[in-house]
Amino acid sequence: MKLLVVSGLSKHFGGLCAVRDLGFEVAAGSIHAIIGPNGAGKTSLFNLLTGFLPADSGSVRLAGTELLGRRPHAIARLGLARSFQLARPFVGLTALESLMLPLGLPGRCAGVAQQRARAGEWLDTLGLSHKADAPSESLNQGELRLLDIGRALAAAPRLLLLDEPFSGLGAQAVRRVAQCLRDRREAGHTTLIIEHRLRELMPLIDRALVLNFGARLAEGTPQAIAANLQVIEAYLGRQGTLA
Numbered sequence: 476m477k478l479l480v481v482s483g484l485s486k487h488f489g490g491l492c493a494v495r496d497l498g499f500e501v502a503a504g505s506i507h508a509i510i511g512p513n514g515a516g517k518t519s520l521f522n523l524l525t526g527f528l529p530a531d532s533g534s535v536r537l538a539g540t541e542l543l544g545r546r547p548h549a550i551a552r553l554g555l556a557r558s559f560q561l562a563r564p565f566v567g568l569t570a571l572e573s574l575m576l577p578l579g580l581p582g583r584c585a586g587v588a589q590q591r592a593r594a595g596e597w598l599d600t601l602g603l604s605h606k607a608d609a610p611s612e613s614l615n616q617g618e619l620r621l622l623d624i625g626r627a628l629a630a631a632p633r634l635l636l637l638d639e640p641f642s643g644l645g646a647q648a649v650r651r652v653a654q655c656l657r658d659r660r661e662a663g664h665t666t667l668i669i670e671h672r673l674r675e676l677m678p679l680i681d682r683a684l685v686l687n688f689g690a691r692l693a694e695g696t697p698q699a700i701a702a703n704l705q706v707i708e709a710y711l712g713r714q715g716t717l718a
């Protein structure tokens with residue numbers, strides 16, 4: 476079953492075409508990557524999917540429901556959560572309290588004690604237990620990124636969008652996040668992930684969509700993508716290898 480179906484999606488910024496007549500599908504229960512060189516349009520695509528940017532044209536359907544034209548909070552209510560390329564603190568809240576927010580939404584935890592317990596479990600899973608009572612604004616960028624990912628994970632979305640979740644993280648933290656995504660897949664949940672760290676990304680994903688200049692360059696299994704000469708060429712100068 477296809478959870479997400481995107482077709483004819485376009486976005487211009489003045490004369491610049493950031494996303495060009497893009498179409499792709501994401502299977503339910505999969506981990507699907509969006510990769511491509513800097514400026515390829517990956518974050519713009521996430522902003523279109525989540526209602527942070529209005530599209531010029533196209534369609535984005537989540538389990539058959541059209542998302543284009545809806546506000547970000549309405550899209551979140553339909554079961555979509557995202558993390559951000561630049562993670563920001565919830566000023567005035569501790570790390571634990573930051574993770575209690577999504578757990579306090581209707582239909583989630585029964586009461587504050589349960590929210591607190593579940594938020595503590597997420598902190599533990601992400602290796603942040605020692606920061607539970609620290610003000611979120613005192614966390615460093617790597618810790619903030621983990622907290623932002625934890626907030627999106629704790630929302631238990633049907634579709635999770637992660638924007639460069641491994642950026643700035645050490646090997647152990649990357650392994651923890653990757654395991655969370657494998658656990659989501661095991662439970663039948665779906666993840667769309669933008670990431671430049673291909674060495675860590677490729678073993679994790681089911682499929683990847685490669686963007687270049689806002690358009691689809693290739694789409695397929697990690698093995699097919701790694702062997703695609705056009706894709707390798709688009710990356711040369713940046714990394715030169717896809718494995």
Ligand SMILES: Nc1ncnc2c1ncn2[C@@H]1O[C@H](COP(=O)(O)OP(=O)(O)OP(=O)(O)O)[C@@H](O)[C@H]1O
Binds near residue numbers: 491511512515518519
């Ligand atoms: N709000 C905006 N106004 C004008 N141009 C923008 C805006 N947002 C993005 N762009 C431009 O659109 C293009 C795509 O940018 P985008 O951030 O989506 O790329 P990206 O693939 O996410 O890049 P990176 O890997 O560096 O994060 C770039 O040329 C960028 O400069």
